[in-house]
Amino acid sequence: MTRPAIEHVQAVAFDLDGTLCDSIPDLAAAAAAMREHLGLQPLPEKVVESYVGDGIGTLVHRVITNERDTLADEALWEKGFVFFMQYYRAHLSDFTRPYPETEAGLGLLKSLGIPLVVITNKTEILAVELLKQLGLADYFSLILGGDSLPEKKPSxxxxxxxxxxxxxxxxxxxxxxxxxNDILAAKAAGCLSVGVTFGYGDMTLLSQDQATKPDWLIGKLPEIYENLQPQKAQDEN
Known part of the structure; x- marks a missing residue:
């Protein structure tokens, strides 16, 4: 693997769900509880996983309708959304865990003096609280959620x-x-995109389309440090 063709990495931004941590078990549990609350049968965890990535508001629409692009009845969605948020916030990290070597990778990057940020489509208050509960919040200089700004990824x-x-x-x-969403946002912003092969997205499939092909693939977070280290050494010589 070659390191990215970049003169100087000044910061590294990370997605949250499917990149830093596996949060599907708790999201699926909240989805099941919400559907039960609404008198609906639970969905398989894999189905819920396929609906994650565009924020909780969209996730609730998809979980209620069991369709990716169909909007739920507004009153039903509102009832579901309020329940989902209350339930999920109370069970944020029951089963959610950082991926193996996540903390090691973040620590290595911090040792280079590179600021780290989180840019997620998850609601900001939930993202901040989850990172705190996982013991990861202090690694980041900035945490942006899907509701922090007028637009979210893929913007x-x-x-x-x-x-x-x-x-x-x-x-x-x-x-x-x-x-x-991560790759499209990076390309639109003129940032280099790094795709992880262990998350929820199919990086093999995304890599087949030039529009969604990441500049760089990694199988674990410490690989970022490993590929930036030679650059740092060169910069100091």
Whole structure:
């Protein structure tokens, strides 16, 4: 694997669900509880997994209708959304865990003095609380949720905003994620995209289309550090 063709990495942005942690068990449990509350039968966990990535509001529509692109009745959605948020917030990390070597990878990058940020479509308050419960929040200089700004991924706005807050050129920021939204947002923002092969998205399939092909694939987070280390050494010589 070759490291990205970039002169100087000034920051690394990460998606949350499917990139830093596996949150499907708790999301699926909340989905099952919500459907039961609404008098519906539970959905298989794999189906719920396929609906994750565009924020909880959209997830609730998909879980109620069991369709990816169909909107639920507004009153039913509102009842479901309120229940889902209350249930999920009370059970954020019952079964959610960081992926193996996540903390090691973050620690290695911090040792290089590179600021790290989270850019997720999850509601900001839930993202912040989940990262705290997983013991990961202190690694990040900035945490942006799907409701932090007027637009969310695949819009480039959150990535451009993060770069502006950090005072860096967004062309020198990596965006690490597992989904189409992450890659599209990175490309639109002019950032390098790093796809993880262990998340919810099918990186093999995404890599077949130039529009969603990441610049770089990794199988574990420490690979980012391993590929940036030679660059740092060269910069210091």
């Amino acid at each position: 480039p706005l959150p990535l451009v905003h993060a770069a502006e807050v950090l005072g860096i050129d967004h062309a020198n920021m990596l965006m690490v994620g597992d989904s189409k």
